[in-house]
Amino acid sequence: xTAIRSAYDQLVTAGELRADPAQLRAVAALERLAAGMxxxxxxxxxxxxxxxxxxxxxxxxxxxxxxKSMLMDLAFEHLDVGPKRRVHFHAFMLEVHTRLREAxxxxxxxxxxxxxxxxxxxxxxxxxxxxxxxxxxxxMILSRLFTRLLDIGVKVVTTSNRPPAxxxxxxxxxxxxxxFIDLIxxxxxxxxxxxxxxxxxxxxxxxxxxxxPNGPEATAKLSEAFFKLTDYDVADRAxxxxxxxxxxxxxxxHVPKSLxxxxxxxxxxxxxxxxxxxxxLAVAQRFHTVIIVGIPVLGPEKRNEAARFVTLIDALYEHxxxxxxxxxxxxxGLYPSGHGSFEFQRTVSRLEEMRSADYLAEGHGTIS
Numbered sequence: 143x144t145a146i147r148s149a150y151d152q153l154v155t156a157g158e159l160r161a162d163p164a165q166l167r168a169v170a171a172l173e174r175l176a177a178g179m180x181x182x183x184x185x186x187x188x189x190x191x192x193x194x195x196x197x198x199x200x201x202x203x204x205x206x207x208x209x210k211s212m213l214m215d216l217a218f219e220h221l222d223v224g225p226k227r228r229v230h231f232h233a234f235m236l237e238v239h240t241r242l243r244e245a246x247x248x249x250x251x252x253x254x255x256x257x258x259x260x261x262x263x264x265x266x267x268x269x270x271x272x273x274x275x276x277x278x279x280x281x282m283i284l285s286r287l288f289t290r291l292l293d294i295g296v297k298v299v300t301t302s303n304r305p306p307a308x309x310x311x312x313x314x315x316x317x318x319x320x321x322f323i324d325l326i327x328x329x330x331x332x333x334x335x336x337x338x339x340x341x342x343x344x345x346x347x348x349x350x351x352x353x354x355p356n357g358p359e360a361t362a363k364l365s366e367a368f369f370k371l372t373d374y375d376v377a378d379r380a381x382x383x384x385x386x387x388x389x390x391x392x393x394x395x396h397v398p399k400s401l402x403x404x405x406x407x408x409x410x411x412x413x414x415x416x417x418x419x420x421x422x423l424a425v426a427q428r429f430h431t432v433i434i435v436g437i438p439v440l441g442p443e444k445r446n447e448a449a450r451f452v453t454l455i456d457a458l459y460e461h462x463x464x465x466x467x468x469x470x471x472x473x474x475g476l477y478p479s480g481h482g483s484f485e486f487q488r489t490v491s492r493l494e495e496m497r498s499a500d501y502l503a504e505g506h507g508t509i510s
Contacts, residue, residue, distance in 0.1 A: 144173045145220035150213075164335050165209050171200045171331035172217045172299070179223055179297060197331050199298035201273075203305050204335040205505045207345075210301035211271055211402060213335065217299050218269045226267035231300065232428060234270060235280050236388055238287065254283060258290035270300035272403060275310040275319070276427065285321035292329055303507060306332060345370050346464070351497055353468045356436055360468035364406075364433050367466055371431060372401045389424040403506075405429040409436040413450040422454045426461035430506035437469035442480040452489045459492045462504045 150169050153159045175197050200217070202210045218228050238257060245253035261268075268291070275281055292298070302309070306326040310319045326332060349367050353360035368374075374382065385400035395417075399406035405425065412425075412434065425432065440448040458465055469476065473493035477486035495501050 144176050145222075146172050146176060146216055149216050149220055159209065159212075162209070164204070164333075165213060168200070168202050168210075168213050168333045168335050169216075171197070171202075171333045172213065172221075174331060175200050175217070175297060175299070176221055179221065197329075198292045199300070199330040201300055201302065201306060201326055201330045201332045202335050203302045203332070205303065208335045210335050214269050214271065214299050214301050218267070221267055221297075223266050223297070225265050226269070227265040228269040228271070231270040231273045232388075233385070234268075238283070239279060242283070254286050255290060258287055259294065262291060262294045262296050266295065267297045267299070270298070273300045273302040273309070274304070274427070276313070278314045281310045281313055281316070281319040281322075284319065285325055288322065289325055292325075298330065303505060305334070346502055349466070351464075351466045351502075352472065352493075354472055355470050356438075356468045361435055364435060364466055364468055368399065368401075368404060368406060368433060371404050374401060387424055387428060389421040391420070393421075395421055395424070399433075400429075403428075403430040404433070405431070406433045406435070409434055409438065409447075409451075412454055413447045417450055417454075419453050419457065422457035425454075426457040426463050429463060431464040431466065432458060433466045435468045437467055437476070439470045439475065440477045440486070442482060445482055448477060448482060448486065452486065455489050455492055455496075459496060462501070462506055464502060464506075465493075465496050 147169055150159070150165070154161055159165070178197050202213060204210060215228075218226065238261075241257045241260065242253045245256045249256055275284065288298070304311075306323045309323060310316055313319060349370070350363065353363055382399045382401060385397040385405075386394040387397050387400075389395050396411070397405050397407065398411070405428070412422075437451075438444070438447075440451065455465075457463075471478075473490045476490070476493075477483045
């Protein structure tokens with residue numbers, strides 16, 4: 143029994159997980175990856191200088207809350223290789239494009255080759271959370287980048303809400319992206335993780351998603367929900383990571399707390415500044431759950447903030463993002479009167495639906 147399987151069995155025995163055939167198939171794939179890596183590190187392989195045959199990575203896909211990230215974390219912790227790196231796929235690709243720009247300025251030859259080799263020097267194992275491809279610059283380089291990474295011995299474990307064939311679906315010039323899909327199928331174990339238990343929904347069960355009024359009590363409850371959703375040690379609350387989210391045009395949005403697809407914002411940060419649809423689209427695509435504190439009662443005197451809030455809610459709703467919030471009123475009382483209150487009723491309707499059990503049970507992604 144490998145360390146990965148042993149750690150998984152301990153979680154089942156402790157009652158933190160339920161026995162799940164889909165997760166066991168994923169564990170088996172991760173064990174195969176571990177076995178291949180052990181062979182690669184053997185004396186015979188080192189003398190020959192050639193990689194052993196075997197799986198170059200594992201691609202775990204399925205609906206939200208099925209344990210994909212947990213399984214990836216188990217592999218990351220217990221795979222005996224170093225150095226290794228765990229990073230959100232979106233952040234990794236932003237970094238890659240920065241490196242490519244620098245390589246083009248300072249070096250001759252193929253910048254992708256140089257960047258891939260630099261990445262390989264830094265990590266023999268890459269663990270990516272939430273692989274999603276929705277922009278042409280990423281799509282155009284992925285096949286060449288990852289072919290080179292795998293060829294020089296980097297192993298990859300990644301999660302995604304979509305099967306490989308659905309990545310960059312309907313994207314511009316998608317035919318240029320198809321070699322990357324083929325690469326995943328040829329060189330990685332692709333495992334669907336869609337068991338019956340939605341652990342994320344389980345964590346939301348009994349959690350109040352709309353708190354009135356704003357204040358210390360509401361903030362404390364939302365903080366508790368954040369730590370419950372992310373399995374983060376409350377004792378380390380001062381160390382919760384932040385993020386600079388790229389929102390287009392070279393601009394970024396500061397995310398004060400960002401962990402495992404859950405983000406925390408203030409209303410002032412999201413709607414009190416000059417933000418637009420592209421900003422909110424980036425938030426909706428990046429996070430499956432958004433927590434907002436400090437939502438005030440709105441009205442004509444706050445028409446700009448109200449308009450931004452409407453655009454934000456539209457983006458979150460269209461992408462089935464889960465919303466937890468602290469506000470000075472229930473949704474129906476957020477814009478009680480004055481010019482614009484009638485138009486705001488559509489947002490009220492969406493906010494009410496976003497509190498429903500049916501909405502909370504839906505997966506993250508655009509409405510089909």
